[in-house]
Amino acid sequence: MRADYVTRPREAVAEVLRAERRFFSANEIHRALSRRDAKVSLSTVYRTLEYLYAKGDATVRRDDSGESTYMHCVPEHHHHHAICQRCGRVEDVDCDAIERFAESLRSIHGFELDGHRMEFLGRCRACR
Amino acid sequence: MRADYVTRPREAVAEVLRAERRFFSANEIHRALSRRDAKVSLSTVYRTLEYLYAKGDATVRRDDSGESTYMHCVPEHHHHHAICQRCGRVEDVDCDAIERFAESLRSIHGFELDGHRMEFLGRCRACR
DNA sequence: ATATTTGCAAATAATTTGCACGTAA
DNA sequence: TTACGTGCAAATTATTTGCAAATAT
Numbered sequence: 001m002r003a004d005y006v007t008r009p010r011e012a013v014a015e016v017l018r019a020e021r022r023f024f025s026a027n028e029i030h031r032a033l034s035r036r037d038a039k040v041s042l043s044t045v046y047r048t049l050e051y052l053y054a055k056g057d058a059t060v061r062r063d064d065s066g067e068s069t070y071m072h073c074v075p076e077h078h079h080h081h082a083i084c085q086r087c088g089r090v091e092d093v094d095c096d097a098i099e100r101f102a103e104s105l106r107s108i109h110g111f112e113l114d115g116h117r118m119e120f121l122g123r124c125r126a127c128r
Numbered sequence: 129m130r131a132d133y134v135t136r137p138r139e140a141v142a143e144v145l146r147a148e149r150r151f152f153s154a155n156e157i158h159r160a161l162s163r164r165d166a167k168v169s170l171s172t173v174y175r176t177l178e179y180l181y182a183k184g185d186a187t188v189r190r191d192d193s194g195e196s197t198y199m200h201c202v203p204e205h206h207h208h209h210a211i212c213q214r215c216g217r218v219e220d221v222d223c224d225a226i227e228r229f230a231e232s233l234r235s236i237h238g239f240e241l242d243g244h245r246m247e248f249l250g251r252c253r254a255c256r
Numbered sequence: 257a258t259a260t261t262t263g264c265a266a267a268t269a270a271t272t273t274g275c276a277c278g279t280a281a
Numbered sequence: 282t283t284a285c286g287t288g289c290a291a292a293t294t295a296t297t298t299g300c301a302a303a304t305a306t
Contacts, residue, residue, distance in 0.1 A: 002285080006281095040287085043271085047287085048286095109252075110252070111253070112251040113248060115250070117246065118247075119246075120233055120244045122242040124238070124239055130261085135305070137263095154295080154296080170263095171298085175297095193294095193295095196295085
C-alpha cells in the first residue's frame with residue numbers, strides 16, 4: 001500500500017469526496033478541483049482515489065456506463081446502498097434478513113458463498 | 129432497433145453464447161471465433177452483442193474490471209444470479225422474499241423503487 | 257434492387273504508466 | 282536527505298464510428 005503522506009492534492013480530493021454523500025467519478029472530482037484554486041492532475045486524482053479506497057476511506061462502484069465512481073466512507077459493517085437516480089444521494093440499507101437469505105443459498109443451490117452485492121435504484125424521499 | 133437479418137456472423141456469435149451458461153466478453157467471443165473457421169471482426173462482435181441484448185436474447189453484466197460481459201438468455205421473469213468465481217457458471221436465484229423486501233424499502237426509507245440488482249458470488253456445487 | 261450488415265482503420269473515453277521534478281517526513 | 286507523491290505526456294484497453302464493400306431480403 002502507498003505511504004500515508006499528507007499532501008495538498010490528497011486533502012483536496014478527500015475534501016470533495018466528503019462534501020456530499022454520493023458517488024463521484026474521477027472526472028467530476030478533477031473538474032470540481034479545477035474550478036477552485038486547487039488544481040490537481042487527473043492522474044493524481046485517479047491515484048488518490050485508489051489510495052483512499054485501499055485505506056478504506058472510499059467505496060467504489062462501476063456505474064452503468066462502466067465508469068468507476070467513488071464515495072467517501074467510514075469503515076463500517078456490511079450493508080447495501082439505495083441510490084437515488086435523480087440526485088445521486090446514497091442511503092445505507094441494513095438487512096439481517098437478506099444476509100440470512102444469502103447464507104441459505106448454500107443449502108438451496110449448494111452454492112458456497114463468498115460474497116454478495118445488492119443495489120437498490122430509485123428516488124429518495126426528497127426527489128420523489 | 130436493428131433489423132433481424134440472419135447472417136453468418138450473427139449465427140456464429142449466438143452459437144458461442146449458447147454453448148455455455150456463463151458471461152462472455154466481446155474479446156472472448158472474438159478469440160473463440162478466430163480459433164475456428166468462423167472469423168468475425170471484433171466490431172461486429174460488439175454490434176451483434178448489442179443486437180442480441182436489444183432483442184432480449186442476452187443479458188449484460190459489467191465485471192469487476194469494467195468489461196461488459198454477455199450471457200445467452202431466454203425472456204423470463206425477474207431473478208438474480210449466483211456466479212461461480214471459479215468456473216463462471218451462472219445459476220438463477222428466485223426469491224419472492226427478496227422482492228418483497230425490496231418493496232418494503234419504500235416504507236422503511238421513503239425510497240421509491242425503480243429497480244434492484246443483486247449478485248451472489250462464490251463456488252458452485254461442482255467447484256466447491 | 258435495396259436496405260442492412262460487415263470489416264477495417266481511425267476515433268473516443270476511461271484509465272494507467274514512465275519519468276523528471278517537487279515535497280513531506 | 283531521501284523516500285514518496287505529482288504532473289505531464291505517452292501508452293493501454295475497451296468500445297464506438299465512418300465508410301466502402303459484401304450480403305440478406
